[in-house]
Amino acid sequence: MKTENKKSSVCNCLNLRRASLAITEIYDHYLAPCQLSVSQFSILKHTHAMEPVSVSELAAEIRLDRTTLVRNLKPLERQGLIHDIAPPGTRNRQLCLTAAGRERIEQANAYWELAQKRIEAQLGQEDTKTLQALLLKIEVLAP
Amino acid sequence: MKTENKKSSVCNCLNLRRASLAITEIYDHYLAPCQLSVSQFSILKHTHAMEPVSVSELAAEIRLDRTTLVRNLKPLERQGLIHDIAPPGTRNRQLCLTAAGRERIEQANAYWELAQKRIEAQLGQEDTKTLQALLLKIEVLAP
DNA sequence: ATAATAATCGTGTATATACACTAAAATAAC
DNA sequence: GTTATTTTAGTGTATATACACGATTATTAT
Secondary structure, three states, X not given: OOOOOOOOOOOHHHHHHHHHHHHHHHHHHHHHHHOOOHHHHHHHHHHHHHOOEOHHHHHHHHOOOHHHHHHHHHHHHHOXXXXXXXXXXXXXXXXXXXXXXXXXXXXXXXXXXXXXXXXXXXXXXXXXXXXXXXXXXXXXXXX | OOOOOOOOOOOHXXXXXXHHHHHHHHHHHHHHHHOOOHHHXXXXXXXXXXXXXXXXXXXXXXXXXXXXXXXXXXXXXXXXXXXXXXXXXXOOOOEEEOHHHHHHHHHHHHHHHXXXXXHHHHHXXXXXXXXXXXXXXXXXXXX
């Protein structure tokens, strides 16, 4: 990922994928001290905002495939950051943060803000908004 | 991936990742008749343009992690679309398309163009360019 | 020519992603 | 209350992604 002379491809998809990998790399590095990827951080944040929440609801809100989320939850449960308080024998999971999970978010938030500022400093307020609007336009296209 | 009421997150990274997943889904569906993902199509196209090419060169051009590319090449080699013509005992691989690979690109190109047009029809010429420029700005930030 | 250095490549491991499929629970119809 | 339907969840499989590490080839210095 260390090539110079970067230039756009003609492929809109490839350009977006490259930018996504790049920004993910940036956020991941900022969050590394907390041992969280940006994807994991996102799951924690959304869980925090919606708890207790089912897998399906959470997936819909994050806009991840449900089965992807099922796998992504595993490391977070293993680390004791998220747990399920649904009584056994029921189908709806009720995912909640643990105390450790809440602590971790607190720490990670500070690093996340640094990453946010880094990006916005680079793009400027105006371009950041423009980008956001364009990305949403694309997202809406997906089935 | 079928949520309505989509709205932007405050997180620039998440927004980009969502858009990337969405556009990848779109291109993948367009390319499905050719049994290629957009990622695989991209590898084929770049190989075609650079052959014979080493793994490192190719990774740098596509801007994928080299070890990621090593794995991604496997299915394409298995399908007989790409092969390595480097003499045994040497270190530099010389990746080339096979005849089947060239054929496949030809087919896939038509579908890819449909996807391109779909996106550009939705965004318009102007916004497409704007988006491209902003994405490049982000890509350049990565280490 | 040999030793030191650099470039190139692959694997182990872990997470991320999604489609096809199955299974179980919850709800609705009757 | 039982049956039918819908909702919810998980697994098998395959690709995608990248870091840490090791190994081999190529190049450079001496």
